[in-house]
Amino acid sequence: MAPERIAFVASVILSLSAPARAETIQVTIDKLAFTPAEVSAKVGDTVEWINKDALVHTATATNGDWNVNIPASQSGQVVMKKPGAANYYCKLHPNMKGRVVVAP
Amino acid sequence: MIVKLSAGFATLCLLTAPVFAQGAAKPTDPQIAHIAYTAGQLDIEAAKQALEKSKNKEVRDFAQDMVRDHTEVNKQALALVGKLKVKPEDNDTSRGLTKQAAAKRDELAKLNGATFDKAYVANEIAYHKTVNGALKGTLIPSANNGELKGLLQTGLKIFQGHEQHAEHVAADLK
Numbered sequence: 001m002a003p004e005r006i007a008f009v010a011s012v013i014l015s016l017s018a019p020a021r022a023e024t025i026q027v028t029i030d031k032l033a034f035t036p037a038e039v040s041a042k043v044g045d046t047v048e049w050i051n052k053d054a055l056v057h058t059a060t061a062t063n064g065d066w067n068v069n070i071p072a073s074q075s076g077q078v079v080m081k082k083p084g085a086a087n088y089y090c091k092l093h094p095n096m097k098g099r100v101v102v103a104p
Numbered sequence: 105m106i107v108k109l110s111a112g113f114a115t116l117c118l119l120t121a122p123v124f125a126q127g128a129a130k131p132t133d134p135q136i137a138h139i140a141y142t143a144g145q146l147d148i149e150a151a152k153q154a155l156e157k158s159k160n161k162e163v164r165d166f167a168q169d170m171v172r173d174h175t176e177v178n179k180q181a182l183a184l185v186g187k188l189k190v191k192p193e194d195n196d197t198s199r200g201l202t203k204q205a206a207a208k209r210d211e212l213a214k215l216n217g218a219t220f221d222k223a224y225v226a227n228e229i230a231y232h233k234t235v236n237g238a239l240k241g242t243l244i245p246s247a248n249n250g251e252l253k254g255l256l257q258t259g260l261k262i263f264q265g266h267e268q269h270a271e272h273v274a275a276d277l278k
Binding site: 032091095096 | 169173176261262265266268269272
């Protein structure tokens, strides 16, 4: 195999074994609102909720896939493991609603 | 004066009673602060009764949430009235709410187990509905100070959340 071809194969293998670095997507909670209300992520990304309220909140997927407790004035996070769209809400204040769309 | 209920106080034992009368004169900021603070304190007392009586985890968790949230909101309310140098002023609406809550507490004290749990949660739904209606219809529109109005608006969102949370708990108790 020609050297350039070996280099090409090696780079393909490397790119397959080293997927794009996972990102952290932040959602702010302020005065009982998730902002932005909808975020996009990829499988492996982390969604982090930053709670500016002096109240405990949760981010609870309606499909039961994940549930994050977010203490007052602190943050909580979850790694998105499955592709698809998930609506979520706060269990303690169910009028707070958001959505995470996870690409494969 | 928000409502003239003195003649009817003796009969006020249901939360559906018109503590918040429509079309009455606008409450002042010191009265609004007193009503909002009182409404929170009364819900904390109701939650404390539930924590003494209930053995249901979901009901107890809900009651703990009520104590925590209303304590925090009232802490912020006290900080704000201190800053604004507003002295909360007792009034007929606060007295009406307090009287109703006392009557409800006596009624609930006689119940136990699942019967208590259901009655407590049903009352939480009704109570938050009443307070939210008052916030929306009377207290928020009447508030003069912008910061007081803002706190009431956030309070409304929190209490609307509590109302929905209580509805979820009630559905689980069925």
